[in-house]
Amino acid sequence: MKVLGIVSEARDLNQFASFIKCIPATQSISKHIKGYSFGELKEAKLVSLGRMEVLGIVSEARELSQAHTAPVMDHSPPFLATYKSLFDGQQAIDTDTEVVECCDLPLIDLSRLNDVLEAAQCKQDIVTAASEWGFFQIVSHGIPDGLLARLREEQVQMFRQPFKQKTSEKLLDFDDDSYRWGTPTATSLKHLSWSEAYHIPLSSSNKPATSSTIRCVIEELSLAMTQLANQLVDTLAEGLGRDGTYMKENCTRNMCYLRLNRYPPCPIPAQVFGLVPHTDSDFLTILCQDEVIGLQLKKGGRWFTVRPNPNTLVINIGDLFQAWSNGLYKSVEHRVMSNPHLERFSVAYFMCPSNETVIESSAQPGTYRKFSFGEYRQQVQQDVRRMGHKVGLTRLRHHFHLCSPAPLPTPFFFLLQTKKSLFLHMAASPVTAVWNARTSHASFYLPPVGLQVDERESPTVPQPSTAAPDTTAFYAQDSGEEASTTQLAADRMIQPRDAIYAADDVELRQTKRAARSSSTIPDWRGRRCKPGKQLPFSPHCLQLMVLKQQLVRQLMEVCRHLYRITLGRTRLMVWTCRLKPMAATPRVLDRMLGRRSYVIASQQPSPARSKQALDLHGLCSAAQVPTIMQLTGQIATEIGLQGSGGRSSCQRPVALDFWKQSRTPRKELSMEKGLVRLIFVACIYFGLSHFKIGGSI
Numbered sequence: 001m002k003v004l005g006i007v008s009e010a011r012d013l014n015q016f017a018s019f020i021k022c023i024p025a026t027q028s029i030s031k032h033i034k035g036y037s038f039g040e041l042k043e044a045k046l047v048s049l050g051r052m053e054v055l056g057i058v059s060e061a062r063e064l065s066q067a068h069t070a071p072v073m074d075h076s077p078p079f080l081a082t083y084k085s086l087f088d089g090q091q092a093i094d095t096d097t098e099v100v101e102c103c104d105l106p107l108i109d110l111s112r113l114n115d116v117l118e119a120a121q122c123k124q125d126i127v128t129a130a131s132e133w134g135f136f137q138i139v140s141h142g143i144p145d146g147l148l149a150r151l152r153e154e155q156v157q158m159f160r161q162p163f164k165q166k167t168s169e170k171l172l173d174f175d176d177d178s179y180r181w182g183t184p185t186a187t188s189l190k191h192l193s194w195s196e197a198y199h200i201p202l203s204s205s206n207k208p209a210t211s212s213t214i215r216c217v218i219e220e221l222s223l224a225m226t227q228l229a230n231q232l233v234d235t236l237a238e239g240l241g242r243d244g245t246y247m248k249e250n251c252t253r254n255m256c257y258l259r260l261n262r263y264p265p266c267p268i269p270a271q272v273f274g275l276v277p278h279t280d281s282d283f284l285t286i287l288c289q290d291e292v293i294g295l296q297l298k299k300g301g302r303w304f305t306v307r308p309n310p311n312t313l314v315i316n317i318g319d320l321f322q323a324w325s326n327g328l329y330k331s332v333e334h335r336v337m338s339n340p341h342l343e344r345f346s347v348a349y350f351m352c353p354s355n356e357t358v359i360e361s362s363a364q365p366g367t368y369r370k371f372s373f374g375e376y377r378q379q380v381q382q383d384v385r386r387m388g389h390k391v392g393l394t395r396l397r398h399h400f401h402l403c404s405p406a407p408l409p410t411p412f413f414f415l416l417q418t419k420k421s422l423f424l425h426m427a428a429s430p431v432t433a434v435w436n437a438r439t440s441h442a443s444f445y446l447p448p449v450g451l452q453v454d455e456r457e458s459p460t461v462p463q464p465s466t467a468a469p470d471t472t473a474f475y476a477q478d479s480g481e482e483a484s485t486t487q488l489a490a491d492r493m494i495q496p497r498d499a500i501y502a503a504d505d506v507e508l509r510q511t512k513r514a515a516r517s518s519s520t521i522p523d524w525r526g527r528r529c530k531p532g533k534q535l536p537f538s539p540h541c542l543q544l545m546v547l548k549q550q551l552v553r554q555l556m557e558v559c560r561h562l563y564r565i566t567l568g569r570t571r572l573m574v575w576t577c578r579l580k581p582m583a584a585t586p587r588v589l590d591r592m593l594g595r596r597s598y599v600i601a602s603q604q605p606s607p608a609r610s611k612q613a614l615d616l617h618g619l620c621s622a623a624q625v626p627t628i629m630q631l632t633g634q635i636a637t638e639i640g641l642q643g644s645g646g647r648s649s650c651q652r653p654v655a656l657d658f659w660k661q662s663r664t665p666r667k668e669l670s671m672e673k674g675l676v677r678l679i680f681v682a683c684i685y686f687g688l689s690h691f692k693i694g695g696s697i
């Protein structure tokens with residue numbers, strides 16, 4: 001039996017059965033549910049149906065039963081009458097051509113945090129979900145089901161009051177304007193939210209208690225939510241190598257908000273959203289939604305419908321956390337679709353700081369400038385008034401291309417393959433990149449794949465270039481989304497000619513096959529040459545093929561972050577010394593980099609070397625050394641390396657036996673190890689939150 005694919009709030013078959021009983025036997029429902037008579041529906045109870053199907057029918061049944069039994073009460077806001085002018089000549093919101101898939105959010109069981117063996121992994125899962133999705137769902141969250149159910153009951157009752165009463169009467173002694181509906185600023189249908197809400201500042205929840213149930217429930221819930229939010233914030237801050245105290249101190253319970261949402265059935269769902277696409281302007285949101293489908297989020301440029309999971313709470317990262325984490329945690333755009341048949345309820349708890357709280361990125365220079373919450377809030381309100389929508393964090397981005405010309409050239413990222421290895425480099429030119437690879441290793445090593453580069457062409461030591469940057473290259477979109485190769489190329493975060501050419505296995509195999517079957521292949525100048533002949537070095541050779549799309553994505557993510565910090569005119573060079581004669585001795589580095597680049601990890605801690613490395617560590621702020629050491633040590637342990645790093649009290653340099661790995665026969669270097677190295681670099685980067693990084697070649 002095919003049903004409409006709508007999930008209702010009916011929790012089980014018993015509830016379903018009671019709905020069915022509500023429908024008078026004479027009622028024909030065929031005009032409501034395509035092709036099914038009431039008789040058939042009744043039988044549906046008896047046949048074994050998938051739960052979704054049953055719930056689908058119930059949804060309809062419930063509406064019918066409500067329509068039939070409840071006196072007509074005008075509790076829904078007069079959307080059609082009020083926004084009438086917006087409907088004339090309006091197109092459907094352009095979502096109907098989109099294929100929106102359903103997704104399950106990463107599910108995290110918070111009880112694992114109390115298990116010694118599981119806690120670290122659980123924290124990591126939270127950090128990963130916040131970085132990759134910006135959304136996740138939690139179970140064992142400590143908020144009693146009964147409390148949530150009581151709140152839902154009260155919420156339904158509040159919204160069931162006649163519309164006039166909702167607009168004219170103050171809700172208990174909460175703020176006057178706590179009731180909202182529609183979108184007062186809407187100038188087009190796509191700005192209109194087909195929903196109503198009570199927006200309740202929790203500062204008012206601890207006013208002299210009344211005996212009202214709703215006040216008691218809100219009071220109780222807000223305490224539990226605050227506790228939960230603090231727990232999550234601690235974990236997320238820890239993931240950034242920071243401490244959650246700042247956030248907890250600034251986001252006290254009375255700064256936070258509770259929002260009770262109701263999405264009434266909407267007769268024109270193709271033309272209007274339940275809640276327009278937005279990001280939340282807070283640090284963190286805890287959402288309790290019912291079983292009616294509607295919430296959607298944007299991931300990788302596509303919208304996904306979040307499958308409701310009645311036993312979980314949904315957590316999403318807000319703008320402030322994205323800024324504070326310098327873009328590591330994503331404040332993801334989301335929206336609620338309106339539903340022609342069903343009403344939907346949700347409750348959101350917004351973790352907000354006081355207006356005076358200053359939000360500063362965890363990395364300096366950060367992607368976003370320093371701002372206060374009050375300032376941000378005002379800007380958002382102003383944008384909504386003027387443009388009908390929020391601009392959000394993009395306003396706070398450093399747009400360096402608008403600043404005075406940079407004295408340094410635009411940095412490039414290179415995936416460079418020598419005969420021996422493949423490296424990710426950031427350098428001023430391909431020549432520099434090759435030179436880096438030959439002398440010391442910037443960044444990290446990847447398993448070699450794709451084209452070969454002839455190293456015979458020996459580049460000279462490059463001089464710092466004074467050329468003005470290509471300003472377009474500084475353009476970076478604040479999508480907060482997963483980076484894709486094309487997106488990055490489109491954003492010009494990487495110059496097209498230096499973009500990494502991503503190919504999946506199939507494409508690579510085809511290229512190789514074509515090369516084998518042809519007697520000649522074109523070199524980078526387009527001249528034919530024998531396959532197997534090493535191609536002369538060229539910028540084209542840098543467009544290497546990388547086997548796994550996934551690897552590329554990770555790589556891009558790292559590039560993106562590396563790129564971001566270059567926006568502040570400083571460059572990050574993550575060096576690991578090889579200590580080969582001409583390579584990374586401090587003297588050579590100084591000469592080469594003009595003391596603008598620092599060694600942050602070195603090789604074995606032989607006494608001489610550790611002295612050297614200590615000196616180099618001395619270039620960063622002393623306070624940062626333990627953090628860096630701790631981070632690199634953690635990673636070292638993860639990779640399974642024996643290093644002396646990781647002891648924060650240790651005054652010795654981080655000693656990752658990093659190069660031992662790259663000397664292992666190439667075949668043994670798995671993709672995973674490549675990934676671990678990527679993560680290694682990313683971690684070093686994130687760990688360097690206050691580290692003044694500099695240097696360019």
Ligand SMILES: O=C(O)CCC(=O)C(=O)O
Nearest residue numbers: 259261289295336346348
């Ligand atoms: O109702 C929902 O599922 C989402 C609500 C929401 O995004 C909000 O209130 O900011």
Ligand SMILES: [Fe+2]
Nearest residue numbers: 278279280334
């Ligand atoms: Fe939201």
